[in-house]
Amino acid sequence: MTNNEKDMMHSIFEKIAELDYIKPDDIPNIDLYMDQVTTFMEENLASTKRHDNDKILTKTMINNYAKNKLLPPPEKKRYSREHLLMLIFIYYFKNILSISDIQTLLGPITDKYFKSMTDKDMTYIYQEVFSMEQNQIRYLEKDLLRRFKSAGEIFQNADPEDKDFLHQFSFICLLSFDVYMKKMIIENMIDQMTPQKDETSHHKEKKK
Structure with a gap:
């Protein structure tokens, strides 16, 4: 591994170390207005930004989520703790899934656990899921170290001045393939959650 490659991997691990999920105890137990919601999300998810001027969630995004039934509407323009938990899930999902897929995935969660009067509520769902983080x-x-090593085993006969770049290129290709395959698996699982819906749509199309 060259010095440049060591620096790159060190930078990657530093970025991973910075990432942290919003802990349940950090989520306010009081209802918030829209500006307070966007500020809270901005402050607590800043480490996930690619660029400093990127926005975590905007008012328009949140309004669209409510419009598309991804998020229950606020009560008297205020968002509860449960709304914040839902928004955190949506924030992570929106980078890889379509609006309709997120709706399919979160719909049953919203129906049963949003505003639940038992101890199995949205906080329970959130804690259980994110307990896997560490x-x-x-x-x-x-896994990254293993894949980086595998990527470095090709292009052995490349021109010396190109080896670093081609090593990084093959590493990115390997990671991209992994993301692509996992996205396909996730989409297939979501499709299996709505077989009746898909079948109904198929029959309607055949009648047209």
Whole structure:
């Protein structure tokens, strides 16, 4: 591994170390107005930004989520703790899934756990899901090193001045293929959640 490659991997692991999910105890137990919601999300998810001027969630985004029934409407223009938990899930999903897929995935969660009067509520769902975080980060670091090593085993006969770039290129291709395959698997699982809906749509199309 060259010095440039060591620096690159060090930078990647530093970025991973900076990432952290919003802990349930950090989420306010009082209802918030829109400006307070966007400020809260901006402050607590800043480490996930690619560029400093990127926006985490805007008023327009949140309004669109409510319009598309991804998010229950606010009560008297105020958003509850449950709304914030839903928005965090939406924030992560929106980078890889379509609006309709997110709706399919979160619909049953909203129906049963949003405003639940039992201890199995949105906080329960959130805590259970994100309890996996630390184990996944450790696995990710080991997996990245393994894939980086695999990517470095090709282009052995490349021109010396191109080897660093081609190593990075092959590493990115390997990671991209992994993302592509996992996205396909996720979409297939979501499709399996709505077989009746898909079948109904298919029959309607055949009648046209």
